[in-house]
Amino acid sequence: LFASTWNVGGVAPPDDLDLSDWLDTRNGTYDIYVLGFQEVVPLRARNVLGADKNRIGMRWNELVRAALNRSSPSPSPGATGGGEKQKVHPVRDGAGGLQSRDFRCVVSKQMVGILLTVWVRGDLRRFVRRPSVSCVGCGVMGCLGNKGAVSVRFWLRDTSFCFVCCHLASGGREGDEAHRNADAAEILRRTSFPRRHCSSSSPSLATPHKILDHDRVILLGDLNYRISLPEAKTRLLVERHDWKTLLDNDQLRGEVSSEGGTFNGWNEGAITFSPTYKYHRNSDAYYGCAQLGSKGDKLK
Numbered sequence: 001l002f003a004s005t006w007n008v009g010g011v012a013p014p015d016d017l018d019l020s021d022w023l024d025t026r027n028g029t030y031d032i033y034v035l036g037f038q039e040v041v042p043l044r045a046r047n048v049l050g051a052d053k054n055r056i057g058m059r060w061n062e063l064v065r066a067a068l069n070r071s072s073p074s075p076s077p078g079a080t081g082g083g084e085k086q087k088v089h090p091v092r093d094g095a096g097g098l099q100s101r102d103f104r105c106v107v108s109k110q111m112v113g114i115l116l117t118v119w120v121r122g123d124l125r126r127f128v129r130r131p132s133v134s135c136v137g138c139g140v141m142g143c144l145g146n147k148g149a150v151s152v153r154f155w156l157r158d159t160s161f162c163f164v165c166c167h168l169a170s171g172g173r174e175g176d177e178a179h180r181n182a183d184a185a186e187i188l189r190r191t192s193f194p195r196r197h198c199s200s201s202s203p204s205l206a207t208p209h210k211i212l213d214h215d216r217v218i219l220l221g222d223l224n225y226r227i228s229l230p231e232a233k234t235r236l237l238v239e240r241h242d243w244k245t246l247l248d249n250d251q252l253r254g255e256v257s258s259e260g261g262t263f264n265g266w267n268e269g270a271i272t273f274s275p276t277y278k279y280h281r282n283s284d285a286y287y288g289c290a291q292l293g294s295k296g297d298k299l300k
Contacts, residue, residue: 104122
């Protein structure tokens with residue numbers, strides 16, 4: 001399973017953008033791709049409230065399809081942006097003429113700037129059941145969706161999976177970390193999926209209702225947690241590649257390790273990269289002194 005997250009900063013992708021390196025397509029060992037995007041559209045009122053935002057989500061899905069299926073001449077019918085209505089593509093038995101290594105978009109959902117899209121290898125499609133989505137907005141008035149989460153769940157054989165793509169509150173001032181914690185708690189509390197009663201022939205497939213009811217849960221996204229160190233020291237540690245000291249002062253790491261923390265009990269993957277916030281576009285150079293470090297783009 002390949003899960004990755006990218007805050008694209010409100011920049012529409014060029015038509016010739018090649019995502020092969022990001023998706024590690026040369027590896028050839030992945031069965032499922034779970035891709036979370038944030039800020040696929042600039043967070044302006046027209047984009048938050050209008051319908052144009054969905055076209056950019058569709059473009060991202062087409063680029064994903066092109067990278068995963070280089071030999072496929074036509075777009076996948078499932079590669080859509082989702083829009084404000086729930087867009088779920090149930091998987092049916094049969095190969096449908098696709099090669100076994102071709103990937104198919106089984107679920108794609110966009111809520112304003114947050115896009116979550118799931119792709120499954122062709123020969124596994126018939127084992128995917130009951131895909132469903134749930135959206136929770138934590139932005140302006142808690143409902144417009146400029147911050148929040150898009151969640152997707154499905155069964156693969158006898159195992160239930162839930163993927164949560166978050167974009168939490170930003171800011172490095174006093175009280176902003178508490179705001180992020182509140183957003184995360186609200187997402188876990190409010191996200192729910194339709195209940196379906198299990199049949200007597202498959203009692204093990206009782207449908208989970210909440211995120212933490214599932215067998216496997218992966219939370220990813222731009223969580224916006226900061227490094228709680230002075231800027232000059234943070235920059236020096238980055239130059240030295242001293243990831244341990246940076247992580248020891250990472251707000252999210254504290255929420256994971258401390259009893260009573262918002263993410264206590266979750267397991268975080270190994271962090272071996274430099275802080276992702278905030279680079280100049282198309283470069284590996286950080287912005288000037290106005291920005292503090294943040295390992296905001298996370299998977300859990």
